[in-house]
Amino acid sequence: MSSVAPEPVVDETVVDDGSAHRESIWAKTVYKLRRDRLGMVGLSVVLLYFIVAIGVWLGIWATEWGDVEGPKWAPMSAEYWFGTNIIGQDVFARAIYSTKTAFEVGLVVAVLSTIIGALLGALAGFFSGTWIDEIILWLKGVLDSIPFYLFVAAVAFALSGNPYAMHIAMVSTFWTTTGRLVRGEVIKLKNFEFVEAARAIGVPQVVIIFRHILPNTFHILLVQATIVFVAAIKSEVILSFLGLGVQDGVSWGLMIAESTQEVLAGFFNNFVWASVFLFGLVMAFNMFSDALQDALDPRKVASE
Amino acid sequence: MEVLQYAIRKLLGGIPLVLGVTFISFLLMVYFGPDKTYELLGKNPTQEQIDEIRHELGYDKPFMVRYGEYLKQMATLDFGASDSTGEPVSKVLARTVPISLALITPGFILGNVLGILLALIAAYHRSGPIDKYIMGFSVVGMSISFLIVVIAFQIIFSSSYGLNAFPVRGWNVHSFSDYLRYITVPTLATIFVALGYNTRFYRAVLVEEMTRDHVRTAKAFGTRPGKLLYKNILKNSMIPIITRIMFSIPLVVVSGSLIIESYFGIPGIGKVTYDAITTGDQPILKAVVGLTAVLFVITLLITDILYRVVDPRVSLK
């Protein structure tokens, strides 16, 4: 009886597999991001840190972080910008060098846990309700129910002396959140027409998952990776304090761990500078991550 | 009856989880964990003495036998005595768990309650300056490492360089005022850090709920904003809130207080467990990890039942 006027406007929230359309979402995201002032400040600071890290990695600066020829606990001066620590190492060089460590930890953990989370999440979601899903959910449940620091400590001890024990432990616990989000998204996506269409014309399941479904969860992965990055460098601090952190080299966490004995003697250089560097990066990353979430959240696009 | 049946089903369903947790923990913490042998040795040991101690500690038994023993201990809840102090594990737990609970409960509750309050305020003033201040504070709180806060707070509140108003460390509690003195600084630190995350999370939950159609409906029928917040929105947000709170409980009980306990020298379960890891005190580890897993399953169950209480759409199937 009733007749409906056509709706010629393309609904933005419908996800289809047209890559042109996906591009437009990304273009939009970049556009939105560039207008988010706090987000851009965050991103610039992160990039600045990243350049510093690259410089360390290339051996351009902070190469003298391990030298021990300075005086003990020198105050800030033209020679030692941030003073020196107990064994005469330059706190400035160490704070700078730690930027590399932070990115190493953050990137390794963020990338690996995102990959694992994406794969397992996608598998669980695609095969939701089957034994594959059950097993992955079980694994996730198990890993989530072991207290984090105990788990990391246990992994560190089990892999005694392995320099990547901390990374392994973090990756094995951090993927679960990503996995859960991806699983949910995949369950939603797999009922979309483009997936059913692909299935109908006999595209293999693996191809469906990797070519058609996973790319559409990319916005989740990106946001989640930034969150994991922050979580990883923050955890590193605690783990280093507990003696489970970075093994060779130096990190802000190790500097803060060193400082716990110094601060009450009035030597604040390690504590203050490591804290400032750490806070700066985490804060910037949080700001960037927030902006990214804002830019990628279609609901927010609609409401603003 | 329905709930009871559900509870039994759910608890049985939790068995694979408990098995998984115990197995992985056993593998990591016990089988590949630190070796107690060399701490129990005298200064100039012979190979024979080493073997004797390994035998005493049961290290020479095959893996599955040891895991089997563990499961048996889980079933009977009898974990024997600590390898370090010889104190029965049950006594250790009975001594330390209440301390940990007493230590973290105030911070945990206040952290969440204040978080929800701030989130309500921020959500109410959404996009306004108050919201921006609160969220700015929350991002700052999220960006400061817990360790930094703990160190700084101890200097500020407890040391003779600062206010010198609270005990630096320890746990010498004879009265309620002692208790307050000892928990104040740890609680403040916990709240400070938790608040950032909690406020942000709860605000997101509330704001999401505020954009729902039924909220607009309620507004369209003249519901006052206050009532809207605490009746409609809060109750609708209970599922994520409950989830967050409930799931932190098992972890908070054990590891949440680890840093606090070791820095403030409070003999709670977190410190004891951590010490057990670093010294390879396996009976304690087995008990803590196993019981945490069981606690998790129970938490899952209670959480589900709570869901049912706050949301009629959830069915206990």
Place this chain on the structure above:
Amino acid sequence: MRNLVWSLIAVIAVGTTGCGQEQRNNGFDPNLKVYRHAMDQSPSSLDPVQASNVYANHVVLNAYDTLFAFKYLARPYEVKPNLAVDFPEISDDLLEYRIRIKEGVHYIDDPAFADGVGREVIAEDFIYSIKRHFDPKMRGQGAWLWQGRIVGLDEWKESGADYDQEIEGLRAIDRHTILIKLIRPYPQLIFTLTMGYSALVPREAVETYGLELASRPVGSGPFRVTSYDTSKIVFEKNVKFRQEPVDIWYEGYNPETQGFTGVEAIQGRSPPFLDILEIDFIAESAARWNSFTKGDEVQYTGVPNEQVDNILSSKDPITPTQEIADRYHMYAGVEAGFVFQAFNMDFPEFGYNDDPDRSRRNKLLRCAVIKGFDWSKRNESFYSGLGIVFPGIIPPVVPEFDPELSRWSVERDVEEAKRLLAEGGWTADNLPELVYGTTSSVTSRQFFEQFRGWLKKIGYPSDRIKIKQFATFGDISRAWKNSTLPFVAKGWGLDFPDAENTLQLFYGPNGSPGSNDANYRNREFDELYRKTSVMLPSPERSKLYQRMNKLVIDDCVAVSGISRTRIMLWHKNVIAFPDREIVGGFFLKYVDVEKQQPVEGEGT
């Protein structure tokens, strides 16, 4: 909602008033004499058979009795009878010891005894307590002290450790007389009988509590334990403790150096003087320092390194600042122990090699590392420059220490080190990878980084020096005992003031898993060790000790070493002369506090 806000306000209000209240006497009855001691670690166990470190020893010696003890105030240290009536009667061949113990000494009351009343301490308790170390079920750690020394003891263990089976060399002749027969002379025996390991434990308690004895002592010492956990232990006075008035002159009192402590006040009184003794285990030095300076918490602390510069106005002589002197008593003493590093000679890359030329080059490499090591800098960084750097492995605290020894091995000389490397044909390309094993503590890491920094200066590439972290002390011990680390960095606390205790660290037959982690094997050294091990202290023995020391130095085995100077501070109302290692736990029973607690900051 409103209720909630109110309850919050209430909590805060109560909290503030709670803080405002003056907390005196740490929550104990203000009429009691309470002393709060601090240690930087918790004891591994309270069971004497497991009293393996100074922390456990401190606690065990206050809950249990030993036959002998160290004099409270005598420096250098001197042994005195404790539970024993007198020094042992020793046969001429130095093989038979007869020791009488005091009569009428009782254990504390405990449910483990019939009727719950502590029974008398008898000779048989000592026999039983030593036997426990040889019973694998007890997880004892002190067997090495008496292994191969006492007639029949090892055989007793072999035949199944049956306590009812008598041992020829370890018997109670009567209720209060002990007979020990040695296989060969053991001059250090009397020292071992001062150690917590040898404390007398009643069999009833062991059989009642089993492993739990490790957390609830039943002894006859000056105090009894009322509570114990990982953060502190609380003792109360053992009211049944034997009345023995103190003679401070017999204890070695020196008014010149010890007069400031006020220990004269205890002259003629019977210890223990405290009603409550609390020992807090505070691992973080910052927290310990905070607690100490607060005034109403712990009353004693070893000064953390990072505070030393703040509290001293001069380092030589060690003088406190006026502010510290006004508030606290201070004493600085050299530790009974030392810190050193050693190469593991079993590694062909650094130690013994089948190829004699490589062996020669290895020695040059080791010597170069020793010359590259900057002990004075290490001393300055971590020990505030107060430690005593000495060459070799005989530390200053023992009588055999030779202050005249050449300091070549502890003086950094980068050019000399480079020359040694060049002489050995070592270049940046062919230097072997050196794995430095360490625990994960901050200081251990800094030791490593400092070491690596110094070696970089002599041309040892930093990427060739690797850190290997061990999470626990047990794990690194395992690596040492299994000889899997080429380079060992450790500290050694002396069990008694006799260089034998450190020389045994390099005795060939003690190689891994024994205490010779360096796996040093030198025929001359081993022969001298065997020879001196049955000698009573004498100038001749000292000379032989010094010869052994020279052998270790000349072979460039160890980078050694430093003895730390411990600065101790205690509140002015505490009457005590603290000691950390040798007298250790024995001093606590002599501690007294002035009844009136001074208000913080006023001093006395």
Place this chain on the structure above:
Amino acid sequence: MSSENKTPLLSVRNLVVEFSTRYGPVRAVDDISFDVYPNETVGIVGESGCGKTVTGLTLLQLIPMPPGRIVQGSINFDGRDLTKLSEKEMQEMRGSDISMIFQEPMTALNPVFSVGNQMIDVLRRHKNLTRRQARELAINMLDTVGIPAPRKRIDEYPHQMSGGMRQRVMIAMALSCGPKLLIADEPTTALDVTTQAQVMEQIVKLQDEFHMSMILVTHDLGVVAESCDRAIVMYCGNIIETAAIDDLFHKPQHPYTRGLLDSIPRIREERITELPIIRGMVPDLLHLPDGCRFADRCPRATDECRQDKPVVNIDPVTGNGVACYHPMG
């Protein structure tokens, strides 16, 4: 229709609603004016995004502020200017004088409270009733809107009801305080076709019974044809045509209205030819043309259309009007 002698119940004048976005302000409703007379049903039609829903929400001041903002204009309701009322006064007004029902019966009701609870809240908010009285009244209302066994259903939760039932509950809630004006925003869109007709019928019936005016916001011209007295067509935030329902359907003046009508499929026609569609896209609200907003899509557009925006001229006799320089015959 016959509006000559009466004063309008609602009179909207020059209303402009703006939303601030990161990319600049967006005018969702741009200078619209219209009247609603007592007992009259006015349809507001247009494509999604044309501002019709925002118009409905603005009347109750339910748009989120910020980012939304009433830039200018007045909303006179029953002698008071709603834009000048305080938030408190506005709250009193909502649900009692003016009610609104929403498109999504699935989500518009709170899922965690029983329908009775929600209805009682509304009743007690605006009327001085005890809980028991309110409950009785709610049951009566449920009965009135045609819910069987209301005494039982009142304790059910929304998810236990069908879509039609839920929408009836919604209507019952909306009418329970006897409003003078009902704003119905796509009340039947989310329902299946048979239910749609029933619900719509119910609304029209109740409107008579309760002597209300109604604004029906919809994109469904069929619904408008069946239940409205007058219709307002909106495009890109502007009113482009307003006319009595018969005039609109038989003699559409604006090319856009014409386009809309043409694209309705006529089921009875024998040969279904391809539906005519309106060419082009709705312009981006951020980058509106200076002239007529439909000009780019309009077959009749001239340079004049592109330069100056036409305004609605209301014929004082018919009350019809169109914003077009080249209206269709």
